Amino acid sequence: MSREIAVLCDIRDTLLQLQKVSKEERQAVINNDARLLEQACRQKEKLEKDLIRLEEKRLALIKERTASELAAKAGGNAGKLQLLAAEIKNLLREVHALQTTNKLLIQSELALWEQVKAVLFPQHVSYTAAGKTAGKQTAQVITRLA
Numbered sequence: 001m002s003r004e005i006a007v008l009c010d011i012r013d014t015l016l017q018l019q020k021v022s023k024e025e026r027q028a029v030i031n032n033d034a035r036l037l038e039q040a041c042r043q044k045e046k047l048e049k050d051l052i053r054l055e056e057k058r059l060a061l062i063k064e065r066t067a068s069e070l071a072a073k074a075g076g077n078a079g080k081l082q083l084l085a086a087e088i089k090n091l092l093r094e095v096h097a098l099q100t101t102n103k104l105l106i107q108s109e110l111a112l113w114e115q116v117k118a119v120l121f122p123q124h125v126s127y128t129a130a131g132k133t134a135g136k137q138t139a140q141v142i143t144r145l146a
Contacts, residue, residue, distance in 0.1 A: 004070065005077060007058045008084040014054060015091035018047045022098035029105045 021043045028036035062070060071078040 002077075004058070004061050005081060005084065007054060007061060008081070008088065011051065011054045011058065012084060012087050012091065014047055014050050015088060015095060018044065018051070019091060019095050019098065021047060022095055022102060026098065026102050026105065029102060029109060032109075 021040050025037060025040035025044065027033075028040055068082075071081045074081045
């Protein structure tokens with residue numbers, strides 16, 4: 001049972017790190033800090049890979065048993081096991097909420113940049129030989145002239 005608890009502790013610790021990095025990512029998006037955002041994304045990718053590896057390890061050890069079933073067999077470690085399961089569940093919820101928030105913030109930033117791009121590079125309308133309109137970006141026209 002100690003191996004199972006050790007894996008659950010590793011999962012909890014990795015989720016705590018992922019929570020911290022997700023908060024840093026949120027702050028980087030809010031502050032428009034591209035360097036910090038890139039760094040946070042790299043850390044998140046590594047932590048997510050670590051979580052996948054740990055989850056595979058957990059599944060190999062625990063199989064399909066629930067935390068309650070494991071606690072029943074854990075004896076003196078039952079309380080620790082249930083506490084870890086509750087911590088992991090709460091951390092998963094928090095990390096999910098943070099990642100959802102970050103996704104929405106990034107989508108808002110991208111929408112803003114699309115609006116800025118539309119103002120700075122409005123569509124230049126041209127016509128094809130058939131008389132239909134064919135839009136070209138002003139930036140494309142400028143680069144062809146250069």
